[in-house]
Amino acid sequence: MSSQLRCHICGVSFNIGRVRRPDEPPAAAWDGFSTGYVLSYPAQFPGGGCPKSAQCMSVFRIPFASAEDLNGKHGFQEDMDDIEDDGDYVPDCPENDEPFELYKIPQISSANGSVSDGLQRGEPEVSSNLRRSSNEAYRRFLHLLEHPAEDFKMRPHHLDLSLATDLNSANEPLDTVPYFQTEHIAGGSDCRINCLGLEGGGYNGHNISFEDMRWCKTAQFLVRKPDQWCAAPDDDEFERSGHYFLSGLSDSVPHCDFKSEVFPRRHDVSSPNGQNVIGTLEDGQDYAMPFHPACLEVFKRASLYRYGQIDIEGLADWWFLEATQQSFYDFPRHSAVQKGKHWHHTDGDEFLAANPCFITQLPNVLAAAERLGNEIVDTSTSSKSEYTRLRCTDVFSVLPPELRSLILIHLTSPDVANLRLASRTFYQIPQYIFRSLTLREMPWLWEAWSTLDYSFWASTTGDVLEAKIKQHRQRLEKLQAAVEVLIQEGNHGNYQRNINEAAISTVQSLIESMEEEGASIKESVPAPFLLANKTNWYRLRCELARNSTSILGLRNRRRIWKDCEEILDRIERYRAEGKIMAG
Secondary structure, eight states: OOOBOBOTTTOOBSOOOEEOOTTSOGGGOBOSSSSSSOBOOOTTSTTOOSOGGGOOEEEEOOOOOOHHHHTTTTSHHHHHHHHHHOTTOOOOOGGGOOOOOOOOOOEEOTTTOOEEOSOOTTOHHHHHHHHHHHHHHHHHHHHHHHOTTOOOOEEETTOOTTTOOOSSTTOOOGGGSOGGGEEEEOOSTTOOGGGGOOSOOOEETTTSOHHHHTTTTOBEEEEEOOSSOOOOTTOOHHHHHSSEEEOOBBSOOOBTTSOOOOBSOBTTBSSOOBOSSOSOGGGGGGOEEEEOHHHHHHHHHHHHHHHSSOOHHHHHHHHHHTOSHHHHHHSOOOTTSOOSSSOOOOTTOGGGGSOSSSOSSHHHHHHHTBOOTTOOEEOTTOOHHHHHHHTTTOGGGGSOHHHHHHHHHTSOHHHHHHHHHHOGGGGSEEHHHHHHHHHHHOTTOGGGTOOOOBOGGGGOOHHHHHHHHHHHHHHHHHHHHHHHHHHHHHTSSSOSSOTTHHHHHHHHHHHHHHHHHHHHTTOOBOOOOOOGGGBOHHHHHHHHHHTTTTOHHHHHHHHHHHHHHHHHHHHHHHHHTTSSOOO
16 A cells, blocks of 8 residues: 655645534535545444544545546536536425435444445446536536625534434435435534544644644645756746755645646746655656645744754755654654654644744734833833842842853853752843843744745635636736727727727736736745844743643744754764765
């Protein structure tokens, strides 16, 4: 069985799913592969499913149709043609829909708990059911296009399947609904859909937000330059000067046996062969390094913090040297990063899928640490009268402030805390001491020291980028077509000048604005930056410590930063051994 492709920087699979909450739209759920949602296995499935206390729900979903399905390669196009030819057809309301023709749900043997789908491969009933259900599926699909606010009714996951008959107007028993056509809805944090130990599943939407997870399925690739390579206007500096370039983005990464389709096509590459493990070094030119765009942003800043420059060349060379089964799975990663062929969504490990750059809760923490006025010391725990009373007995009190600061600047946070307990003299500490501690001990909080913008690749997904570019292109083409029409219409008659000249000028101005807008689609995104003299560094550290586990994106950033430090250590070692050229 093929392995799942993983980000070579952070070690996490691209095939991550999410189970939505009842108050979220269908777009907030996805699985790791192609169904578009996490399956709702029946409550009597071996393993027990979710407990009743979880209050999970199930909802019937239209079977996922791939692009090939929509193009008629699996028998759907005939049904679409039938619908288009039927001029009298009016989409039905969901409550009046005719029943789907469905498979039976897996039969569970009471003797040994084994599961059978009840259908033998090649039985005529399979293709017959597909043909009968496809027409109605598309009728429902077209209806939802006209009424996007509607959704299929959610029902408790723990219905008595032998008594439940309210699925549709025909009172078809719920136990005829195949689990692979029902979506699981997480009722709360007690949802245990992932405890079944099956491939697939997803992280509970009650434990991680849709906004935090939006990036987790997006992959990008570092591709080796061919001999005949020409720079493009949107290339980064490292692409122009180095041996590797960036591919487009992919939001649907298949198993390792298949190539990923990316958008946009860059340097004539639309399907890079991303691999964590390559056969031989001689074959290395045919492969590409897979990574999350956000993880590359973490590596850039880890490299910048250590060397003062970004070493993408070293990163790619490290991947090439360690793209072996043993090296990849022996890399010392966080204990939550599983080493098996397939990713299992373990409850409590949701932070692994959180965006390390665009963190939803972080702006509030940074705003809370904003310092007003000219405050230069932390006085939150100082007591002036007590300080004066103990001055005569405190040996540090005789030291001038400059010497006390020199002592503090070389201490760690625990040492500073102990010193404040031991000596009242150190109750008041300059803010720059806490800033120095932050820079030394929390380099992953790059908002404190880096002004580097985020690459636009890390700010979007392949689908969103494609939709933006397509929409922009269509609007531009309409304006250009309008200019052609105005020119042709204005040239009729015996006029010395085009009578539509003013309108043409207006539309051409719109075209110029649209072209500028198109260029801005790929602009970098400014990252937050904390001004040294406008930040209460003591309060910032307190807020971060208080929320160290709840801010999932920051927790994931710390984990990835540690991996990047290990990667940089290995790059240094390989360069010292002469296995990697100096950057």
